[in-house]
Amino acid sequence: RKEVEQDPGPFNVPEGATVAFNCTYSNSASQSFFWYRQDCRKEPKLLMSVYSSGNEDGRFTAQLNRASQYISLLIRDSKLSDSATYLCVATRLYGGSQGNLIFGKGTKLSVKP
């Protein structure tokens, strides 16, 4: 099983739609989780961190389910500019003291007019 797995998509949705992505991670000791956004031919950039209590940033909501080892990203009222690849990230620990960042392969979102 891969450390971080995502549905690659593509998700093709109309403007204004609500879309949700899920991501599973295999290491139950992972402590930190993030969603990154990557535009075509650009570097990944942080979209939001994922906290245990869930967090919201405007149209974006991230949730963490430790029991089932998955994180989710919900995008409401999607815009054309949301079209990108969304990368899920979990940390890999070494002896409980060193952190590494493991990325999923990404989920491609295409928002159409």
Place this chain on the structure above:
Amino acid sequence: DAGVIQSPRHEVTEMGQEVTLRCKPISGHNSLFWYRQTMMRGLELLIYFNNNVPIDDSGMPEDRFSAKMPNASFSTLKIQPSEPRDSAVYFCASTIFRGFENTEAFFGQGTRLTVV
């Protein structure tokens, strides 16, 4: 701050040649990552340094790849000899690791490597 700086931005080389990619992390960051991205395999971790020490190099494909971090402000990824299958975008990223938590990782703009 200028962010993570990678050089060169583009590199085209012939098979068998040595390639050196460079990275300057954000000042004050104590963790540095090298990733490789292809359409087929996505973003793969090659090696991870913490406080200039390699912690995890399990992603380094083979002995042709080597990475160094001689100080907190500079890292190199070397491929010798290069092969066409090494063609990819290579990203360097840096972050601050505190105890059990990572802060946001910032990426450089990447080096697009083409081996012909």
